[in-house]
Amino acid sequence: MRKLILPVLLIAIFALMPLIAELVGKNALMTLSARILMYAMAAASLNLILGYGGMVSFGHAAYFGVGAYVVGILYSHWMSEVPVFGLFPGSNQLLVTLPIAMIVSGLAALLIGALSLRTGGVQFIMITLAFAQMIFFLFVSLTAYGGEDGIIIRRANEVPGLNMRDKTTVYYVILVVAVLYFAWMWRVVNSSFGQVLKGIRQNERRMEAMGVATYRYKLYAFVLAGTGAGLAGALMANFLRFTSPDMMHWTKSGEMIIMVILGGLGTFFGPILGAAAFLILEFYLADWTEHWQLALGLILLVVVLFTKGGIMGVIARLKGGRE
């Protein structure tokens, strides 16, 4: 039962956040909390390949951005009543747009992963970065969908029975999706596939010698990670009511990597704590100085040099676990 303490605590904090924000009269806290949830999902999806699978992908923001654009593009077609590619109608229904965002970003990951995973090491880092930049510039040049300015989404997607004009309702929708996503992720990392993935990170050569064609498993993980980032991006588009190429800029990919490392590579709760730490630091440091990135860099340096496994590493040692 002790295993349940952290998840229950996290859900309780996030569920109470809108009330707390209202009590202290700081609406920005709810926004911060929502951003933490969405980035935690994106970071967790990256953690699947980076932490559990040992693949240093430096282009994860691309799938995040693609997910956001799916929501934006479907919305703009729903508004204009012009079919997408002349084939199917747009939509403003969350239960339609989220799955489509996941599928499209998963397909993008399938394509990019199929090519990138033929390489390894530094080449893999560079090629994933290169693909992500290609997608970034593709959307910058897409003037039909706002180009550099992106797409403004006047209203968040509808969910039957809910008033999605209410910010708090949107917040709770995000929370529910995030909880479902993390429950799913828990299953994945403890599944047969998860075990194989952990094996590949530790020793790919050994896995091949046991008859595991590692390429397929890595590609599968890559696609699953892409769908997760797409889901987070689709929520972000709904939350910001806006989508732009900035969401898939390479610095966003870097931020996701930082969140994963900060929280603890290959740990389940690491990405949540990492995203929270990163965004809270950004929130308060940016208030205090415009050179907040310098301070953040120093903190990251300390974490990498001294914690051995990020925030989760510190927690494990405080609990007196092994090592």
Next chain:
Amino acid sequence: MTEILRIENLQKRFGGLVATDNVTLDVHTGEIHALIGPNGAGKSTLINQLCGELRQDAGVIHLAGRDISHMPAPERVDLGLGRTFQVTSLLEDFTVVENVGLAVQARDGGNFRIFDRVSGRSSIWEEAGHLLAGSLLDDRRDARVADLSHGEKKQLELVMALATQPRLLLLDEPMAGLGHLESQQMIDTLNGLRGEISMLLVEHDMEAVFALADRISVLVYGQIIMTGTADEVRNDPRVREAYLGTEDA
């Protein structure tokens, strides 16, 4: 007598160096066939071509009658080719039983499942426990591999190779770095598998080779200079020359 492995005219060059020079060799079913030779003779290169990590330049490899020359490594494992590594190559963060469990799981399949619980696949853990019970690692099953001694890691290499249920086992210096007692234990373990599994044993420890091998092939500068029984190899002048050098050298 049937052959589990047949290698014909295998060739591999690295630039100007001929690492495998027209090697023809067979391993009979049930046999322990040792491959010996001085350092740099090309033994590891040969093993790596057999298991598919290296691609030969020319020649054919047959496993149980099937041409596997161009097959990727994992497919060769599915056909019954197991191997151990000279430098132990294990999953260091996992425990001993997790290592063996994953080897069983790899053979068992169903590994794209994302909605099951691997801890709930009891057949895997039963089999892993069974394999460990028959080994020297029984009381170390929950130890992390990174914490094992060298000798224990060598034993685990073997257990993991056995977990894939090979018909032919490629053993790349299983005695390397072992103390006398540990070597003896390894010899006993391998002797216990005699007849069940065919083996191609690459080894420097001559005591082990003579204790185990039904036949011995001698590899020098990429070429097989002879194949024979222990006595034939011991008394062959060419072998003495390869190992000890000529009188005037």
